[in-house]
Amino acid sequence: MKKTLDKSIIIQEALKELPSPTRRLLMKRAVTLGGLSLLSGCAVTDEISAERMLKKISRLNDDFQAWLFDPNKLAPTYAESMITKPFPFNAYYGRDEIPEIDEEDYLLEVSGMVADKHSWTLAELRQLPQTSQVTRHICVEGWSAIGKWGGVTFATFLNRIGADLSAKYVGFKCEDDYYTSIDMPTALHSQTLLTLTYDGKTLPPEYGFPMKLRMPTKLGYKNPKHIVAIFVTNTYPGGYWEDKGYNWFGGS
Numbered sequence: 001m002k003k004t005l006d007k008s009i010i011i012q013e014a015l016k017e018l019p020s021p022t023r024r025l026l027m028k029r030a031v032t033l034g035g036l037s038l039l040s041g042c043a044v045t046d047e048i049s050a051e052r053m054l055k056k057i058s059r060l061n062d063d064f065q066a067w068l069f070d071p072n073k074l075a076p077t078y079a080e081s082m083i084t085k086p087f088p089f090n091a092y093y094g095r096d097e098i099p100e101i102d103e104e105d106y107l108l109e110v111s112g113m114v115a116d117k118h119s120w121t122l123a124e125l126r127q128l129p130q131t132s133q134v135t136r137h138i139c140v141e142g143w144s145a146i147g148k149w150g151g152v153t154f155a156t157f158l159n160r161i162g163a164d165l166s167a168k169y170v171g172f173k174c175e176d177d178y179y180t181s182i183d184m185p186t187a188l189h190s191q192t193l194l195t196l197t198y199d200g201k202t203l204p205p206e207y208g209f210p211m212k213l214r215m216p217t218k219l220g221y222k223n224p225k226h227i228v229a230i231f232v233t234n235t236y237p238g239g240y241w242e243d244k245g246y247n248w249f250g251g252s
């Protein structure tokens with residue numbers, strides 16, 4: 001049976017994948033499926049090729065966001081009086097499934113393109129220089145909240161483990177089935193924090209005990225909680241939501 005393609009839906013989906021400056025530009029030029037085909041180099045003849053084109057446009061979006069990313073530009077910070085209380089909990093499961101991790105047993109694995117592959121205890125992580133930030137977390141599901149996170153600047157940690165800073169990606173595996181990965185320039189951004197505390201106290205289970213990566217320059221789903229392994233690689237690692245179609249760069 002021949003399936004029909006709704007061209008306007010493909011264009012709408014493709015536009016959703018693009019950050020606003022390109023979107024405005026494309027809108028002005030009255031986008032057509034032919035125009036999108038030129039942009040992505042894919043002709044749409046069936047649903048499979050439409051999906052392939054959307055994926056390609058999403059990767060173009062990643063490249064464009066990476067190109068726009070200014071490693072020296074800081075995300076806004078806020079007064080402590082503006083912290084959202086209570087701070088929302090979110091995961092791909094409910095509160096009853098929040099991972100329970102024993103502090104004594106916890107070990108952070110480090111692998112890939114790094115000189116020092118020893119696993120880290122929580123006590124060792126707490127001995128590294130600590131800093132804190134009050135920033136806004138933005139979730140694509142339509143909410144945002146201001147919180148205070150403390151921990152180790154991720155660049156400090158990457159330098160400490162002798163990471164190859166010319167590698168493309170840093171990947172994260174979590175105690176639940178979550179995983180994600182980020183670009184090296186964001187990993188080295190001064191506000192990217194290997195987070196051990198929330199609001200001055202040990203990171204609570206719902207917010208990612210024992211450790212999460214906090215990046216105010218990226219959307220909520222890029223901020224992995226309950227991290228158990230970190231690896232440095234040139235092989236695209238994807239992510240839990242990214243592999244389901246969310247944009248990979250995920251800048252806010």
Ligand SMILES: Nc1nc2c(c(=O)[nH]1)N[C@H]1C(S)=C(S)[C@@H](COP(=O)(O)O)O[C@H]1N2
Nearest residue numbers: 088089090091092139174178220221223225
């Ligand atoms: N391990 C893990 N990390 C995760 C998630 C998850 O389900 N599991 N959800 C992500 C999403 S979509 C959001 S919005 C934030 C929510 O963080 P919070 O519970 O501290 O608000 O965690 C992100 N990191």
Ligand SMILES: [Mo]
Nearest residue numbers: 139140220221
């Ligand atoms: Mo989210």
